[in-house]
Amino acid sequence: MTALLTYCTNLFNNYEEVVAVILFSIGFCILLFSRNLIKKVVGLDIMDTGVFLLLASRGYIEGRSVPIIVDGVTSMENYINPIPAGLVLTGIVVSVSVSALMLSLTVRIYRTYRTLDVDALYMMMSVSKGGKR
Amino acid sequence: MSFVQNFPFFSIILSLLCAVISFFLGARWAKRLTLFLLTSSIVLQSCILSFCFRNHISYAYMMGHYSAPWGNEIAAGILEPLFALLFAVVMLCSVLGGMHRMEQDVFPGKQNFYWIMVDLAHVSLMALCYTNDIFTGYVFIEICTIASCALLSIRESGRSLLAAVRYMIFALVGSGLFLIGVIFTYSVTGQLLFPQLYEAIGKLWAAGTYRFSMTVAIGLMVVGLAIKSGMFPFHFWMPDTYGRATPASSGILSGVVSKGYIFLLIKIIYRVIGIDIFTASGVQTLLLLFGIAGMIVGSVSAIFAKRLTTMVAFSSVAQIGYIYMGLGMGTQAALVAVFFQIFSHALTKPMLFLSAFQLSHASGGRQDFHSLHGAGHRHPVAGCTFTVGALSMVGIPIFAGFIPKLYFATSAFGLGWKTWPVLAALAISTILNVMYFLYTTILIWIPEEEGTHAHIRVKPQAGTVFPAVLLAGFNLLVGLQSAGLTTLFTQGMDLFCQ
Amino acid sequence: MLDKPKLDPEFSSIWTLWKNGQIDLTGSLRSPGHQDPASVKSVEKYRPRRDRSAFSHYVQKSNHLYNILATVLCVFFACLMLMTVANLPLYGDPNAPTVNEVAERYVEKGTEETGAVNTVAGMILDYRAFDTLGESFVLFTSVCAVTILMNLSSKRQHVKHTKESINYADDMIVRGVCRFLVPLIMVFGIYILLNGHLSPGGGFSGGAVLGAGLIIYAMVWGEEQASRIISARLIKTVVLCSLGFYCVAKSYSFFTGANHLHSIISPGTPGRILSAGLILPLNVAVGFVVCCTMYSFYMFFRRGKL
Numbered sequence: 001m002t003a004l005l006t007y008c009t010n011l012f013n014n015y016e017e018v019v020a021v022i023l024f025s026i027g028f029c030i031l032l033f034s035r036n037l038i039k040k041v042v043g044l045d046i047m048d049t050g051v052f053l054l055l056a057s058r059g060y061i062e063g064r065s066v067p068i069i070v071d072g073v074t075s076m077e078n079y080i081n082p083i084p085a086g087l088v089l090t091g092i093v094v095s096v097s098v099s100a101l102m103l104s105l106t107v108r109i110y111r112t113y114r115t116l117d118v119d120a121l122y123m124m125m126s127v128s129k130g131g132k133r
Numbered sequence: 134m135s136f137v138q139n140f141p142f143f144s145i146i147l148s149l150l151c152a153v154i155s156f157f158l159g160a161r162w163a164k165r166l167t168l169f170l171l172t173s174s175i176v177l178q179s180c181i182l183s184f185c186f187r188n189h190i191s192y193a194y195m196m197g198h199y200s201a202p203w204g205n206e207i208a209a210g211i212l213e214p215l216f217a218l219l220f221a222v223v224m225l226c227s228v229l230g231g232m233h234r235m236e237q238d239v240f241p242g243k244q245n246f247y248w249i250m251v252d253l254a255h256v257s258l259m260a261l262c263y264t265n266d267i268f269t270g271y272v273f274i275e276i277c278t279i280a281s282c283a284l285l286s287i288r289e290s291g292r293s294l295l296a297a298v299r300y301m302i303f304a305l306v307g308s309g310l311f312l313i314g315v316i317f318t319y320s321v322t323g324q325l326l327f328p329q330l331y332e333a334i335g336k337l338w339a340a341g342t343y344r345f346s347m348t349v350a351i352g353l354m355v356v357g358l359a360i361k362s363g364m365f366p367f368h369f370w371m372p373d374t375y376g377r378a379t380p381a382s383s384g385i386l387s388g389v390v391s392k393g394y395i396f397l398l399i400k401i402i403y404r405v406i407g408i409d410i411f412t413a414s415g416v417q418t419l420l421l422l423f424g425i426a427g428m429i430v431g432s433v434s435a436i437f438a439k440r441l442t443t444m445v446a447f448s449s450v451a452q453i454g455y456i457y458m459g460l461g462m463g464t465q466a467a468l469v470a471v472f473f474q475i476f477s478h479a480l481t482k483p484m485l486f487l488s489a490f491q492l493s494h495a496s497g498g499r500q501d502f503h504s505l506h507g508a509g510h511r512h513p514v515a516g517c518t519f520t521v522g523a524l525s526m527v528g529i530p531i532f533a534g535f536i537p538k539l540y541f542a543t544s545a546f547g548l549g550w551k552t553w554p555v556l557a558a559l560a561i562s563t564i565l566n567v568m569y570f571l572y573t574t575i576l577i578w579i580p581e582e583e584g585t586h587a588h589i590r591v592k593p594q595a596g597t598v599f600p601a602v603l604l605a606g607f608n609l610l611v612g613l614q615s616a617g618l619t620t621l622f623t624q625g626m627d628l629f630c631q
Numbered sequence: 632m633l634d635k636p637k638l639d640p641e642f643s644s645i646w647t648l649w650k651n652g653q654i655d656l657t658g659s660l661r662s663p664g665h666q667d668p669a670s671v672k673s674v675e676k677y678r679p680r681r682d683r684s685a686f687s688h689y690v691q692k693s694n695h696l697y698n699i700l701a702t703v704l705c706v707f708f709a710c711l712m713l714m715t716v717a718n719l720p721l722y723g724d725p726n727a728p729t730v731n732e733v734a735e736r737y738v739e740k741g742t743e744e745t746g747a748v749n750t751v752a753g754m755i756l757d758y759r760a761f762d763t764l765g766e767s768f769v770l771f772t773s774v775c776a777v778t779i780l781m782n783l784s785s786k787r788q789h790v791k792h793t794k795e796s797i798n799y800a801d802d803m804i805v806r807g808v809c810r811f812l813v814p815l816i817m818v819f820g821i822y823i824l825l826n827g828h829l830s831p832g833g834g835f836s837g838g839a840v841l842g843a844g845l846i847i848y849a850m851v852w853g854e855e856q857a858s859r860i861i862s863a864r865l866i867k868t869v870v871l872c873s874l875g876f877y878c879v880a881k882s883y884s885f886f887t888g889a890n891h892l893h894s895i896i897s898p899g900t901p902g903r904i905l906s907a908g909l910i911l912p913l914n915v916a917v918g919f920v921v922c923c924t925m926y927s928f929y930m931f932f933r934r935g936k937l
Contacts, residue, residue: 007717010716010717010718010719010721011713011716011717013721013722014716014717014719014721014722015722016722017716017719017722018713018716021709021712021713021716022709024309024313024712025705025708025709025712028306028705028708029705031302031306032701032704032705033698033701037298040302044302044305044306044309047306047309048309051309051312051313051316054313054316055312055316057722058316058319058320058729059729060722060723061723061724061725061727061730062723062724062725063723064725066831067737067738067749067750067751068748068749068750068751068830068831069738069741069742069748069750069901074738074739074740074742074743075739076730076734076735076738076739079738079750081729081730081734082734082737082738082741082750082751082754083319083325083729083733083734083737083754084319084729085751086751086754086755086759086762087268087319089751089755089766089835090268090272090755090762090763090766091312092835093766093769093770093835093921094272094275094766094769096770096773097275097279097769097770097772097773097924098275098278098279098301098305098773100773100777100928101279101282101283101301101773101776101777101780102298102301102305103932104776104777104780104781104931104932105282105286105294105297105298105301105780106298107780107781107932108286108289108294108780108781109291109294109295109298112291112294113291119690119694121295122690123686123687123690125292125295134889134890134891139886139889139890142882142885142886142889146878146882146885149764149768149874149878150875150878150879152768152771153771153870153871153874153875153878154871154875156771156775156867156870156871157867157868157871194889195885195888195889196760196761196885196888196889197757197758197760197761197884197885197888197889198757198884198887198888198894199744199757199758199888202732202733203733203736203737203758204758204759204888205758205759205760205761205762207761242782243778243779243782246775246778246779249775250772250775250776250779253768253771253772253775256768260765266759266761266762268759268762269761269762269765272762272765272766272769273765275769276765276768276769276772279769279772279773279776280772280776282776283772283775283776283779283780286776286779286780287779289780313712317715317719319729320719320720320727320728320729321719321720321728322728323727323728323729323730323731323733323734324731324733333728343718343719343720345714345715345718346715346718346719349711349712349714349715350715
């Protein structure tokens with residue numbers, strides 16, 4: 001019982017991470033259940049956003065400010081952890097590049113097959129040998 | 134510090150520079166630059182390997198002015214340059230072997246981008262081999278993913294685009310899971326570099342705090358990399374990806390890229406998590422089970438495959454299954470077997486793809502098994518290399534594929550309940566391999582008297598068949614001289630596993 | 632839309648061949664022309680049939696299974712992640728494991744060692760510069776990949792574009808506002824770029840703002856006009872110079888650092904605009920790369936060429 005209580009308290013305290021995880025799961029659901037390729041790409045992006053929120057929230061420290069040195073005060077007591085911020089920056093850049101690539105693939109598939117529905121694409125793949133060349 | 138110790142860094146920076154310069158060059162010069170890069174990379178890796186082997190050292194190399202927990206690092210021992218060398222050799226051979234098909238498959242205006250992508254795939258593989266920092270690992274995983282997607286989709290046929298989308302979706306889910314694993318690990322340890330992580334995880338595990346998070350983090354990292362390298366339940370992207378690309382890309386993707394992820398995974402298991410904690414976390418058993426399942430399912434799917442390259446691609450699923458089974462066994466002997474498996478697969482699969490494409494070229498460009506009747510007589514050299522590859526995959530002695538099977542079998546004893554599943558899986562998988570590979574081999578060698586393609590005689594050109602022959606030579610070399618490699622592997626593991 | 636499936640009777644797997652005794656080792660021994668009629672018949676009988684309705688039925692059925700499996704997977708995954716989150720260090724905890732000597736040194740010594748007041752800039756461009764080098768190359772890789780997929784200038788069949796009928800440049804309000812806004816956005820982007828080591832911002836955000844400015848310009852005054860001013864060659868040159876400079880500069884600093892040589896790059900006086908050693912030029916280089924990347928993405932999606 002106490003274990004469950006601690007568990008719930010922890011969940012409540014880590015609310016930002018909980019939101020991030022829920023966001024990730026939403027993205028994952030869209031990726032799995034949506035039949036449209038564009039929506040799948042959107043789902044991937046939402047997943048990435050969830051990951052970045054999780055990472056960013058890991059750097060926060062209660063009552064401290066952004067890690068930009070003001071007035072020569074360099075004590076760690078005043079600033080939050082800069083590492084997750086740097087990692088998120090990298091992650092965002094990766095996510096942008098990947099979405100651009102996915103979208104351009106989607107455009108090309110639409111131009112070739114004139115549909116974005118995964119089932120229809122799968123059908124064309126299995127029934128006719130190869131696409132247009 | 135000896136000058137040779139700079140070479141890992143040189144090989145990375147050199148390929149970055151080559152990629153950027155190729156952006157400005159035409160296709161012809163980009164090609165020359167890439168070939169130069171791959172050759173010089175082979176030379177550089179050999180130097181590092183011989184240096185580390187002679188002095189029996191492994192060292193960390195600071196990328197910048199700041200030492201271990203603060204700055205980025207790369208590390209080299211014996212295993213890292215050895216695998217980097219393997220990757221460079223296989224890439225060079227695949228590229229050389231698939232070059233003649235490039236004119237057909239890649240539009241001339243885009244050929245220089247193909248070479249840029251080869252450069253970038255090369256740099257990411259080098260970085261995956263040498264990295265000593267888990268986040269650097271993530272960044273270069275992404276470069277590798279994008280570059281391999283481009284290598285696949287540059288053929289621009291409808292099927293290869295669909296294969297690319299499927300590959301990207303799987304790969305992105307994989308890297309997302311890997312990143313979450315890294316975040317969890319970071320938030321309970323506060324470190325990103327391998328040695329510091331190893332220490333911190335050991336302390337955490339001993340203290341018993343955050344054990345659940347750590348287990349999940351280990352699971353996520355392993356599953357992420359497993360998805361990207363095509364472990365059994367996540368192998369759906371594999372057949373189309375390998376079977377629909379242009380031959381050079383097929384060789385690179387099947388032989389090298391998935392092995393890069395697997396090498397990073399081995400590094401993470403042995404240098405970040407530590408094998409004891411990995412065993413205790415229970416993820417190891419999962420790897421064993423999925424590896425065994427992959428061996429069987431991959432082979433069965435290969436039997437039902439309708440095209441030659443699809444069949445070869447499905448056999449990759451089985452071969453990757455062997456690797457994961459070995460990682461799931463978790464002993465040093467099994468790890469040696471895993472290294473041999475990586476070697477034999479990386480040397481054999483590109484060869485099989487190259488010769489399969491040449492055989493289908495000799496059958497009027499068709500890939501179904503009826504048309505391939507007697508293809509070995511139409512293109513004897515490709516037939517021979519295909520036969521060597523098939524025999525190696527089946528595990529006939531004197532070929533490279535025999536050694537890992539032998540080592541897996543010997544290391545399976547004394548593992549408790551794991552012994553029998555491993556031995557049974559090895560036996561069943563070998564029988565299945567025999568079914569499809571030997572039948573295909575026999576099929577291509579049965580002379581065909583009056584078929585549609587009987588009149589075709591391909592005159593093998595030295596440039597196109599040479600790489601496959603070279604790979605076949607390496608294959609035989611590994612199969613015959615395995616003692617030397619075993620020494621390298623065991624000595625490397627002493628330096629590698631902390 | 633789809634005609635009847637055309638499946639080759641010859642299109643069969645090894646399994647089929649094997650089952651039907653097609654792989655016959657004695658084939659070469661027999662005299663030519665003599666073929667077993669039974670085997671031919673069995674091939675024709677064994678023709679994989681896959682007409683469309685049966686196929687869609689099969690797809691529907693497998694979709695059903697897929698939905699169940701996917702739901703299970705989603706629920707399992709979400710629960711697993713929630714449990715893990717409950718087992719993480721608390722949010723905002725000053726004693727979390729992440730607040731250790733690494734973060735401390737970045738904050739406390741960062742300004743002194745790198746010269747950057749913005750510790751995040753100091754961290755990503757000096758302490759952990761190799762990651763950031765990789766990151767810029769992710770952008771480069773994806774530009775090349777998008778070029779491969781979307782470049783129409785060298786394609787055999789030219790895909791026709793539906794021309795947009797709205798010409799924004801003729802609209803007085805849009806033109807007037809943009810004539811005022813685009814330079815402002817560009818100046819703001821340059822400001823963010825140049826102050827990356829002093830204030831929030833840096834190469835990536837500044838580059839994104841610059842790219843947005845260029846994209847607005849191209850949207851309003853038309854892609855042809857934009858590509859006349861910002862030619863493909865110019866973009867290529869800028870990317871080449873920026874990434875080349877980035878590689879060379881960083882390899883100098885990596886090389887000197889690893890070999891414990893003295894580096895001529897000094898952090899300078901923290902707080903000045905011309906300080907922080909390599910961070911300022913690197914920010915500018917990264918900014919150019921990001922700007923060109925964003926702009927090329929837009930142009931490739933919109934026009935098919937730069």
